[in-house]
Amino acid sequence: xxxxxxxxxxxxxxxxxxxxxxxxxxxxxxxxxxxxxxxxxxxxxxxxxxxxxxxxxxxxxxxxxxxxxxxxxxxxxxxxxxxxxxxxxxxxxxxxxxxxxxxxxxxxxxxxxxxxxxxxxxxxxxxxxxxxxxxxxxxxxxxxxxxxxxxxxxxxxxxxxxxxxxxxxxxxxxxxxxxxxxxxxxxxxxxxxxxxxxxxxxxxxxxxxxxxxxxxxxxxxxxxxxxxxxxxxxxxxxxxxxxxxxxxxxxxxxxxxxxxxxxxxxxxxxxxxxxxxxxxxxxxxxxxxxxxxxxxxxxxxxxxxxxxxxxxxxxxxxxxxxxxxxxxxxxxxxxxxxxxxxxxxxxxxxxxxxxxxxxxxxxxxxxxxxxxxxxxxxxxxxxxxxxxxxxxxxxxxxxxxxxxxxxxxxxxxxxxxxxxxxxxxxxxxxxxxxxxxxxxxxxxxxxxxxxxxxxxxxxxxxxxxxxxxxxxxxxxxxxxxxxxxxxxxxxxxxxxxxxxxxxxxxxxxxxxxxxxxxxxxxxxxxxxxxxxxxxxxxxxxxxxxxxxxxxxxxxxxxxxxxxxxxxxxxxxxxxxxxxxxxxxxxxxxxxxxxxxxxxxxxxx
Amino acid sequence: xxxxxxxxxxxxxxxxxxxxxxxxxxxxxxxxxxxxxxxxxxxxxxxxxxxxxxxxxxxxxxxxxxxxxxxxxxxxxxxxxxxxxxxxxxxxxxxxxxxxxxxxxxxxxxxxxxxxxxxxxxxxxxxxxxxxxxxxxxxxxxxxxxxxxxxxxxxxxxxxxxxxxxxxxxxxxxxxxxxxxxxxxxxxxxxxxxxxxxxxxxxxxxxxxxxxxxxxxxxxxxxxxxxxxxxxxxxxxxxxxxxxxxxxxxxxxxxxxxxxxxxxxxxxxxxxxxxxxxxxxxxxxxxxxxxxxxxxxxxxxxxxxxxxxxxxxxxxxxxxxxxxxxxxxxxxxxxxxxxxxxxxxxxxxxxxxxxxxxxxxxxxxxxxxxx
Numbered sequence: 001x002x003x004x005x006x007x008x009x010x011x012x013x014x015x016x017x018x019x020x021x022x023x024x025x026x027x028x029x030x031x032x033x034x035x036x037x038x039x040x041x042x043x044x045x046x047x048x049x050x051x052x053x054x055x056x057x058x059x060x061x062x063x064x065x066x067x068x069x070x071x072x073x074x075x076x077x078x079x080x081x082x083x084x085x086x087x088x089x090x091x092x093x094x095x096x097x098x099x100x101x102x103x104x105x106x107x108x109x110x111x112x113x114x115x116x117x118x119x120x121x122x123x124x125x126x127x128x129x130x131x132x133x134x135x136x137x138x139x140x141x142x143x144x145x146x147x148x149x150x151x152x153x154x155x156x157x158x159x160x161x162x163x164x165x166x167x168x169x170x171x172x173x174x175x176x177x178x179x180x181x182x183x184x185x186x187x188x189x190x191x192x193x194x195x196x197x198x199x200x201x202x203x204x205x206x207x208x209x210x211x212x213x214x215x216x217x218x219x220x221x222x223x224x225x226x227x228x229x230x231x232x233x234x235x236x237x238x239x240x241x242x243x244x245x246x247x248x249x250x251x252x253x254x255x256x257x258x259x260x261x262x263x264x265x266x267x268x269x270x271x272x273x274x275x276x277x278x279x280x281x282x283x284x285x286x287x288x289x290x291x292x293x294x295x296x297x298x299x300x301x302x303x304x305x306x307x308x309x310x311x312x313x314x315x316x317x318x319x320x321x322x323x324x325x326x327x328x329x330x331x332x333x334x335x336x337x338x339x340x341x342x343x344x345x346x347x348x349x350x351x352x353x354x355x356x357x358x359x360x361x362x363x364x365x366x367x368x369x370x371x372x373x374x375x376x377x378x379x380x381x382x383x384x385x386x387x388x389x390x391x392x393x394x395x396x397x398x399x400x401x402x403x404x405x406x407x408x409x410x411x412x413x414x415x416x417x418x419x420x421x422x423x424x425x426x427x428x429x430x431x432x433x434x435x436x437x438x439x440x441x442x443x444x445x446x447x448x449x450x451x452x453x454x455x456x457x458x459x460x461x462x463x464x465x466x467x468x469x470x471x472x473x474x475x476x477x478x479x480x481x482x483x484x485x486x487x488x489x490x491x492x493x494x495x496x497x498x499x500x501x502x503x504x505x506x507x508x509x510x511x512x513x514x515x516x517x518x519x520x521x522x523x524x525x526x527x528x529x530x531x532x533x534x535x536x537x538x539x540x541x542x543x544x545x546x547x548x549x550x551x552x553x554x555x556x557x558x559x560x561x562x563x564x565x566x567x568x569x570x571x572x573x574x575x576x577x578x579x580x581x582x583x584x585x586x587x588x589x590x591x592x593x594x595x596x597x598x599x600x601x602x603x604x
Numbered sequence: 605x606x607x608x609x610x611x612x613x614x615x616x617x618x619x620x621x622x623x624x625x626x627x628x629x630x631x632x633x634x635x636x637x638x639x640x641x642x643x644x645x646x647x648x649x650x651x652x653x654x655x656x657x658x659x660x661x662x663x664x665x666x667x668x669x670x671x672x673x674x675x676x677x678x679x680x681x682x683x684x685x686x687x688x689x690x691x692x693x694x695x696x697x698x699x700x701x702x703x704x705x706x707x708x709x710x711x712x713x714x715x716x717x718x719x720x721x722x723x724x725x726x727x728x729x730x731x732x733x734x735x736x737x738x739x740x741x742x743x744x745x746x747x748x749x750x751x752x753x754x755x756x757x758x759x760x761x762x763x764x765x766x767x768x769x770x771x772x773x774x775x776x777x778x779x780x781x782x783x784x785x786x787x788x789x790x791x792x793x794x795x796x797x798x799x800x801x802x803x804x805x806x807x808x809x810x811x812x813x814x815x816x817x818x819x820x821x822x823x824x825x826x827x828x829x830x831x832x833x834x835x836x837x838x839x840x841x842x843x844x845x846x847x848x849x850x851x852x853x854x855x856x857x858x859x860x861x862x863x864x865x866x867x868x869x870x871x872x873x874x875x876x877x878x879x880x881x882x883x884x885x886x887x888x889x890x891x892x893x894x895x896x897x898x899x900x901x902x903x904x905x906x907x908x909x910x911x912x913x914x915x916x917x918x919x920x921x922x923x924x925x926x927x928x929x930x931x932x933x934x935x936x937x938x939x940x941x942x943x944x945x946x947x948x949x950x951x952x953x954x955x956x957x958x959x960x961x962x963x964x965x966x967x968x969x970x971x972x973x974x975x
Binding site for chain 2 (some may be wrong): 270523524543545546547548549550551552556557558559561566567568569572
């Protein structure tokens with residue numbers, strides 16, 4: 001029933017952001033007539049609004065292209081450093097990768113990182129220079145650079161324009177010629193790799209799978225290795241590009257499976273599906289690991305009564321997002337919520353936006369932090385929440401995660417890049433010139449220093465030319481302290497943060513100045529203080545308000561005055577109480593914004 | 605039952621940037637129709653008020669004195685025909701200094717308007733310009749003298765403080781000039797920025813700064829002390845009067861007594877029921893000319909609305925809220941911090957308390973079951 005493996009090619013496209021991956025995917029859909037011209041739209045495979053808006057792929061998608069009697073499965077991998085694990089699992093589903101490089105920009109940090117991932121996964125690389133029709137393109141220079149990296153014949157590098165379609169037919173042919181067909185045995189027990197999963201409100205858990213061995217029938221009792229869960233699968237199918245049921249998926253084939261699962265935690269990216277019972281495989285495919293969050297933040301419903309809805313929404317998101325971690329958290333200031341773990345800041349933004357858009361929740365997010373290891377004697381505590389850190393230095397040492405960062409920059413901006421890395425407590429590892437004009441620099445940097453606004457500063461310091469990639473590099477001791485913020489003497493747990501001692505004063509000052517503008521005047525003077533333990537390091541005062549009265553009450557329109565009072569009353573009820581101080585939601589949201597702009601405008 | 609009648613006159617010479625009242629410049633040609641409509645509406649409304657003794661009539665706007673003294677006189681005559689207006693009723697008209705002179709004022713007085721409320725706003729030319737008022741301090745003095753010469757013995761001056769450009773010193777001069785004229789009544793309002801006005805939009809754009817509430821608080825306290833020293837009694841947050849000259853009509857609103865509003869956008873109240881006329885003058889005219897009561901909306905106060913109003917208004921007119929209405933722990937912080945006084949079984953706002961009246965109302969009215 002399923003296609004003979006010799007006529008199957010499974011491949012992906014790896015590229016640096018903006019090098020034209022989605023445009024190439026669009027063109028492949030057109031050239032193979034997978035999508036009729038009238039149905040075509042830009043970034044066809046990016047299903048979420050968020051993906052189209054941000055111009056990046058968040059979720060891995062697969063689509064089946066039929067060309068010259070071949071079944072070509074294109075697996076569109078996520079395109080951001082936050083999603084390296086998801087990328088690696090998508091790569092496992094392929095035998096080949098088109099390495100796409102912008103002919104004007106050349107190699108970038110992500111090109112290298114993804115190339116290394118693809119090579120490590122044993123994929124055959126089909127290199128292609130894109131945007132060769134751009135006036136700024138330097139095909140010869142770039143060909144040399146790329147051939148050098150791949151150690152290949154420059155003649156093997158294709159020149160294409162995904163935009164115009166030039167060279168795309170040749171690229172397809174190269175994929176067919178160079179990428180080996182998958183190997184797999186129909187007779188072996190089923191092993192299917194989950195490289196993505198999602199939750200459909202009508203159909204439950206849908207996974208995207210690559211069958212390695214055996215056959216996945218449309219209806220079967222299946223078992224997940226990592227979670228030990230069994231279920232009655234309801235449908236197999238392929239995206240062509242709309243979901244199309246097929247009777248079964250054979251070895252080497254890629255498609256979707258409606259798992260019949262309703263519980264959201266049971267189908268994890270990277271896990272292996274087999275058949276339940278005796279016909280099932282005894283071993284999973286190698287390489288599964290629980291994704292590890294790098295950035296943590298507390299998410300709280302702005303309206304406390306939405307707590308249960310937030311929990312349900314997180315449960316649903318977790319299904320399609322194996323990297324999302326969350327556990328209940330209680331904040332004195334913000335009430336009941338969840339401490340959530342994310343792969344990075346983009347991942348956090350995306351989750352937050354999806355919760356707000358798809359689940360119609362209004363959220364307050366605390367400032368993101370990394371994972372700290374706090375040592376007291378031989379005892380080590382893992383801290384995901386600054387409020388859990390012993391205040392005032394009651395510990396022997398603290399370790400923070402560091403990353404090995406790769407920056408590629410035009411040599412003109414090397415000074416700016418090194419200055420920035422130095423300022424962010426980076427340690428230079430080495431540097432090498434790719435060409436006389438372009439340098440590759442490696443730094444070990446504290447994760448905490450780069451997850452927030454490092455990339456923005458890197459971009460602005462190099463007029464957008466530098467690129468960045470990084471990977472986890474273990475833990476490292478640092479002189480870190482917990483800074484608390486107090487309102488009228490009461491610490492506000494949501495504002496506590498862990499920073500390097502040298503930066504604690506600046507942080508404290510920034511926070512109290514910001515809060516001074518955001519906290520409405522109360523019936524008494526409110527001290528806004530930043531403290532390390534019992535030591536106050538910054539202070540501002542919100543002066544008591546003196547006037548809050550409706551000036552005029554005549555002409556008989558009492559109704560309007562009463563309504564103004566009722567509005568004011570409702571506003572008061574929506575505020576959070578910290579000790580005796582009423583703090584509006586907006587103050588939390590504004591004060592906790594990640595950007596360092598002290599531009600907290602809009603006096604309340 | 606005693607009641608008040610409010611008549612709205614929506615015509616103005618120009619619109620001032622801060623004003624969000626139902627007032628229009630350039631609709632002068634509607635005046636004759638509008639006057640007829642008021643008389644018709646009075647006739648339509650009167651049966652429901654049969655038996656009510658009208659103790660006050662108040663013409664507000666807009667600028668009532670953009671209509672002739674003769675027209676205003678016949679209006680009052682018609683009201684007296686349609687309603688039982690008591691012989692010693694307080695009859696007030698608002699007046700713009702630039703629209704009155706001795707002869708017209710004498711005619712108004714003869715027509716039965718015994719009280720005059722004059723929109724002085726300020727004696728500082730810079731402040732008047734900032735408020736987009738066309739008149740000058742001199743025209744206020746002239747108009748006031750004309751009122752006295754015409755025989756008025758009950759005159760109010762309206763003031764606004766806290767406009768952009770006004771300092772505490774300038775406000776002190778305005779208060780001094782006001783006191784020097786020796787009116788019977790002074791209303792002093794803190795300038796409030798209404799979003800749907802040219803000034804509101806200018807503030808939103810950042811072209812004009814918002815009034816500084818601390819400066820307005822200083823100005824309020826200065827008004828309290830200067831007017832007290834000059835012998836005025838402070839009887840409502842924004843109103844002062846010589847003994848016996850408190851505005852009976854406005855006190856009616858604040859004491860939740862019944863009143864009937866006539867004219868475009870006018871509000872009425874009776875027995876926990878509020879209703880209001882349609883606002884646009886053309887719509888008002890069309891409805892009345894079809895013989896309909898021009899009601900645009902209404903509401904019936906539920907007990908908690910009524911209670912909130914009662915607390916709010918009692919605190920505003922410094923009569924205070926009976927201590928028995930309020931749980932002790934709600935009043936205590938306000939008593940301790942000197943915003944409330946307990947006086948003969950009532951909780952009464954202090955001067956500082958008046959400035960924070962909204963806080964007092966919300967703090968005290970929260971115990972709605974207590975009434």
